[in-house]
Amino acid sequence: MTRSATVRFTVNGEETSIIVDPLASLQTVLREELLLTGTKAGCRQGGCGSCSVLVNGELELSCLLPIAEVEGCSVETIEGLSAGEKLHPIQTAFVENFALQCGFCTPGMVMATKALLGENATPTKDEVIEALSGNICRCTGYEPIVKAVMDAADRLKGSDEVSLVGGES
Amino acid sequence: MAKVKGRGMAAVNYPTGMNLGGDPTIALIHASTSGVFNISISSVELGQGLKTVLAQIGAEALGVPLETVVLHNDDTDTGPYCTGTFASRTTHRAGNAIIAAADEAREVMFEEAAELLEATPADLMTDGAGNILVRGAAGRSITVAEVCSAAHFVHGRAIAGRGIFFKPKSPVDPDTGAMDPDSTEAHACTIAEIEVDTETGNVRVLRLSSAYEVGRALNPRLVHGQIVGGAWMGVSHTLYETTAPYYPLVEHAPTSFSEYLMPGPAECPVIEAEVLGIASSNGPYGQKGVGEMTANSPIPAIVNALYDAIGVRFYELPVTPEMVLRALEEKASAAELPVPEVVH
Amino acid sequence: MSDATVRVPQGNGPVGASVEQADARSHVTGHTIYVDDVQLPRLAHMVLARSPFPHALIRRIDLSEAEKVPGFIRALTAADVPKNIYTILGLIGFGLDEERALADERVRYIGEPIVAVIAETRAGAAEAAKLVRIDYEELPAVFDVEEALAPGAPAVTEWGINAFDFDGRPFRQVRFGDVDAAMASADHIVEGRYQMSPIEHAPVETTGCVARPEPDGRFTVWTNTQALNMSLDLTAHILQIPTRRLRFIGGTVGGGFGGKVDGMVEPLATLGAWKTGRPVKYVYSREEEMVVSSTRNGVRIYMTDGVTNDGVIVARRVRSYIDCGAYSRHTPYAVQKHAANLAGPYFIPNASFDIYCVYTNRQPSSAMRGFGVTEASFAMEVQMDRIAELTGLDPWTVRFRNAYHDGDLRPHRKPVEDATLIEAMQAAARLVGYELSPELLAMSSKPREV
């Protein structure tokens, strides 16, 4: 059974080297090997977006990505955006705009927002809507989420990428 | 490609709560030595904001700051009974149970404070900021934390309370159907504005304007969240989703999110809502249930707007584009007239 | 309106303020632990082998191929279930012992569970489940609610009648006033056949749980049920163990909408943990959530109103068929809520309602947001517009004139309390700038002067 390989990649800036089934999805490796369960599993069909992560800065559905293809890549997950009580401006915008209810789609929505704002700092409402079109939410009706993304864009304007210092200074 | 607009309205009520086999909900509260109040219940948070609202109710009834209230609802070993989260019942039931438990805990807290302040419990009040004051006597006050500490270590009082809200079982009379199934009624009226593409049959909901009467809104933003989320679900239920596209047949059942049609962010109408704060007669602080009703008025309002737009009554949901197109063709061939170019 | 006994906020407390959601920061950072996030050492995974047919007899189950899949641990069948009766309302004397936790001789809907396969990994369990070979003898099936009640229809239920029994009748009935006389006196009769097909709750988090056996004989079960106590009692009943051996942990769910009230996963996962001595995770796939988990009831409503020239409804007769699918589950209670809300926010002095809970060979339906009332509101609010058109009145006037007032008796003989439909409609008209007539502006929901 040669379904085992060593795969090296970084997760939220930390070097990771892991012996794993090369066909295992990045989602399964993040959740079941690295216990980073902020990346969710809503469908495992590539249809809900709750497993969204960034790989080399690009938005990816971790349920569709075999871990073998992550060799040498830089992976960003929801856990990488905050440190203790210090939230990323996108996360603060979601909280203050009540842009979540059950919270299950929220990590995916935040990562889709980060990917969008990384490529387009001043998106129009339609560009926000297209950027979120791979993420399903069943509770909020999307309106507060679109508002939160526009609010996050304003918060990020001016301040360059947020530097996160872990814990209390 | 003709776009025809239409407007329609609907008005609904919705019951708060249920009785099923009798509907008890119990809450337990106890204070820590330093004045933190733990509320234990077993009602489940689905995202509607239950943990938030019930903590607000507990803090309000105890007269203590929200930050000193911690709510647990996650463990049947420690949480008392709750029937479950459905029927827009949970805030009403658990909220009333928490008020009863808070009253009991507050009574013990006031006994301890009265002893420390050498006053009678009836003279005392809370300022909501963590202090207990003697009414009319400026300066004579004590912090809740001090009272809780003294209650533990000086006088040996347990600042704790238990509360239940019980809706008795109401058997249904077999012949008349007489029953008492719920506790109060919320109401809503919705006006829908839509646009029909008469070439493809696609329907867009442009705007949903609603007035809701759901008792006192304990947390207005959370109430608004239910109204917007429910309106979106109403649009989806009316025009998009079904597990049986060829009901009553079972063929072509969708098996994934790409096959199960729901509107995306681009299909969301403008949603405006006004909430009337008319207190109910038996909800915690005059609250009524809102969670379950918020798709109910948008659905018929959209169907009525369709009649206004293209003069066709639809009796089956979902109303799909092919049903709209077929209805337009039948209407046109029946009347041999072109579809009315009516734009509001 | 409200009376003096209702508690009023003291003015220095948080009630009435839009305080931040208690778990927003935990959700938005990915810290919230949902059921599928529970990872335990030696965790095994359960996937079900299910019926591909809407109605069939089970002739033979062959596990030989499934057992060869690497990581296969064990398979559970009906024989392993201590009390193979799944009954949710039956626990409170309200439902029937009709459904199995695992089908034994007969399957009645596409997706009905037959064999629970437990393996080391999720993918392995899924592959093994697909390799369980089951021989069936297909039977005729029925999917339409009225065909199911017609003589000669295939029997979905064990006792042969495709309708739930309500005190000796195949329907729940409400009788109020004299409908025949009132209909005869009416100026107009409005009849409608309204239908809603079933919809899926589709929460982004699928139904699931993790059951772990404890050394003291108890079981800890992490679950996203909407009703912790009901699911615990149901699990104890099916496993025939005292409830003290069960500890359910949950309370934070990734969306429910009524789709997580059936307690379908906890009994089998706990049984799996018991038989294997391993923690067992049983979480629905998205396809199972769509095709197998309960849906909102499909429903067909025949509604007839007798109406006067000035738009007042003097009588309403309704016959509703609520499609519970292969098993009744919560639907008998949907019938009760439907019965109590077929007059809606209107005063209807003469009413006759017959509401059937009909069995078909469809995926069982159960509770969903608006349970029993959403369909009533849809039917009657389209009916109100038709009444307006027939009587030449505008839709607002027809609704105002029929709106109930505090103290009015509703068909199920409960006085109206906290009525505010009129006030809500007045506010909605203001919101959209619609001019109400003086007659309507003068109205209120206060009790009628007699």
Add this chain to the structure above:
Amino acid sequence: MSVARYVAPDTLEGIVAEMQEQEGSYAFMAGGTIVQPLLASGSWLPRTVIGLWRAPLGAIERVNGDVALGANARLRDVALEGLPGGLSDAARQVGGPAVRNRATLGGNIATGRGDLIVPLLALGARVTLASTKGTTDLSIDDVVDGATGEVSALAQGELLTRVMVPAKAERGVFMAVGRKAYNTPCVATVGVVANFEPDNRNVVKDVRVAVHGPQPWPQRAGPVERALAARELNAAAITDAVAALESVGDGFSDSVASADYRLKISGVVLRQALEKIAGSSRQ
């Protein structure tokens, strides 16, 4: 597990060697959007999965008047390339942004049902296949059998490596009707590429029309092309073209639309596409 081996050779030759060695018992995985869900659901898969992502098959190059698209080209990159015949428009409306970052042109074609096949048929694209017997070049028309929907050309033993499309096409358009603005299953899609007589800009010199609606698979719509040949692209010609759709197929039912509706919408989309092309020909 049915799958016993995973390999990802970093050269085309390595892939072909692996194909040789496994004699047909293998499945390709390019982006993973197709194979990963199958793995997750426990579906049966061949013994070996050959990952294509390491091999240099992703480049997009302009080659004297044509564009060579590697099979591994991501839909995101195809969407940004401004390709004619609506090929970039088609790529842009597949799935959500994350899917387009991962799904490949080759995978879209190999299913025989991908949305990009319609514009490729309209453009008359040519595809290059590699196999143990060497490489072969053939028209996109021969990849998906118009009569059966079979992906006959990609039978076991062949790997799609490249797609050639003209850099420019006089007038081309791709149109789709779905139920949502974004990330929606399509009811019907149409691709049209037409060249007009040099001396009379309204008269059709040659036209390729592809549709996915009348049949459960994308196909060339011969009867529609014949209805337009050598005619002035006016209302009458368009009406005849739409009528000709009837003989291409009678639609198919799924969870999104029923057969007769899908055929009706195929006609609506075809008319809109032809009107757009007729409109642009008058400028």
